Amino acid sequence: MTEFQGAAAVSGGDLASDVTDETDPERRDPERARLRRLRGRARMTAQLACMTSDVPEAGTFRVELEGPSGTVEVAVVRDEDGALHAISDICSHGAVSLSDGEVEGCTVECWLHGSRFDLRTGEPLGPPAVRPVPVYPLTVDGERVLVDVDGAA
Numbered sequence: 001m002t003e004f005q006g007a008a009a010v011s012g013g014d015l016a017s018d019v020t021d022e023t024d025p026e027r028r029d030p031e032r033a034r035l036r037r038l039r040g041r042a043r044m045t046a047q048l049a050c051m052t053s054d055v056p057e058a059g060t061f062r063v064e065l066e067g068p069s070g071t072v073e074v075a076v077v078r079d080e081d082g083a084l085h086a087i088s089d090i091c092s093h094g095a096v097s098l099s100d101g102e103v104e105g106c107t108v109e110c111w112l113h114g115s116r117f118d119l120r121t122g123e124p125l126g127p128p129a130v131r132p133v134p135v136y137p138l139t140v141d142g143e144r145v146l147v148d149v150d151g152a153a
């Protein structure tokens with residue numbers, strides 16, 4: 001009680017704002033606090049999709065993740081060089097699963113009509129598909145494969 005009375009007497013005003021100025025990182029360095037919030041938000045959107053061992057060489061692994069508007073069907077694909085990619089599992093030409101297709105180089109082929117999709121860009125490399133499929137940011141953390149379905153390209 002003694003401290004409160006003394007502080008109030010010295011500041012002559014809002015004790016709460018005086019105390020907050022010294023401890024609140026937002027007020028000390030707003031830009032750093034903003035970046036920290038953005039990094040935290042980015043971490044929250046990456047979800048565990050599978051383990052690296054779930055994805056065969058030059059093969060696929062289908063997984064359902066939670067997106068902002070509901071379930072997102074994702075194909076985690078290992079290309080022929082061993083790199084992992086995450087793309088929409090739904091072909092842009094028809095509602096079939098790309099994870100049932102063949103991997104060749106850095107592409108996956110739709111099993112129904114044969115369009116190939118670039119795993120880095122999602123672009124179709126030949127007809128009949130003309131629209132790209134979404135590509136999702138993927139990170140590997142040890143054995144864990146994390147996919148951000150909110151960050152589609």
Ligand code: FES
Nearest residue numbers: 091093094110113
């Ligand atoms: S359904 Fe995939 S190319 Fe037609």
